[in-house]
Amino acid sequence: MITRVSGLNTGSVVKDPRRKSQRMQFKNAYNVPYQSSLEQEYRQQQKNALISSISIVLGSVAFMIGYFLLSKKVRS
Numbered sequence: 001m002i003t004r005v006s007g008l009n010t011g012s013v014v015k016d017p018r019r020k021s022q023r024m025q026f027k028n029a030y031n032v033p034y035q036s037s038l039e040q041e042y043r044q045q046q047k048n049a050l051i052s053s054i055s056i057v058l059g060s061v062a063f064m065i066g067y068f069l070l071s072k073k074v075r076s
Helices: 037-076
Strands: none
Touching: none
16 A cells, blocks of 8 residues: 655755864875876877777778688689
């Protein structure tokens, strides 16, 4: 049996005014300058992916050429 829920309880929706947000504090705070190398990593991954794709295509083309050359020699 499904129970019917009466109206919205506004007491649970409203934030508790006693609870304040606090900044995260670390015990040993270090001042490390943030330097993003994400763009360099992204470019390197693109370059590696391109080289891999080209090598796969060239390898398959070389295999096809070799297969056709060898199959013609066997037939002759």
